[in-house]
Each structure stands twice: as C-alpha cells, then as structure tokens.
Amino acid sequence: MDIPQIIPKTSSETGEMGQDxxxxxxxxxxxxxxxxRCDYGPEHxxxxxxxxxxxxxxxxxxxxxxxxxxxxxxxxxxxxxxVHRYRIIEPIVAIEATCPxxxxxxxxxxx
Numbered sequence: 001m002d003i004p005q006i007i008p009k010t011s012s013e014t015g016e017m018g019q020d021x022x023x024x025x026x027x028x029x030x031x032x033x034x035x036x037r038c039d040y041g042p043e044h045x046x047x048x049x050x051x052x053x054x055x056x057x058x059x060x061x062x063x064x065x066x067x068x069x070x071x072x073x074x075x076x077x078x079x080x081x082x083v084h085r086y087r088i089i090e091p092i093v094a095i096e097a098t099c100p101x102x103x104x105x106x107x108x109x110x111x
Contacts, residue, residue, distance in 0.1 A: 029101030033094045040087045050078040057092030
C-alpha cells in the first residue's frame, strides 16, 4: 500500500500559465487555477484528457463547436485532442485533473 502524499499549498509549484500544480500520481495529476476576467484565447488541443470543477466564478468553454456556460459546482471533460478554449466572465477558482499526469507539468515521473 502506498503512503498518502500530502502537498501543502506552500510547496506547490506555479506553471507558466499561472496554474498551481497540486498532487501528482502515476496516472493522474491535479492543478488549481485562479484567474481574473479574460476573453477567449486561441483554440488549442492537448495530448491529455482533462476533467475540471468550477469552485467559484463564471466561465465559458468552447469545445468542438459547442459552447457551455460554467457556473460554480459545474464540472467538465475535455478529451485528449479536442479543440477547445475558455473565456472567464467573472474571476474563477477551478480545479482540474489530467491523465496522463506528467505532460502538463513537464515531468516524466510523479513527485
């Protein structure tokens, strides 16, 4: 049995887009976003699957030609390779998990 990994907020790394990297395991990793208002960025794809949960704020997600308004308590799934982009309507706090874990953090191995 693995020993639980506790990662205090004071020790989390910040990514180049401002995300805080949280726990990283062998098959999944978590990150936290805290963002102010912004318009849609360019459409993009990722080579990993992402699931997210909106803690607070209001956002929109465009994915594969469909648009969804995200409110606190909403969750989403972005499959690997899906064309998508976000717009933040009101400042947000969101948690995302990705699979596989190491790619978005630039790591090949879990911490």
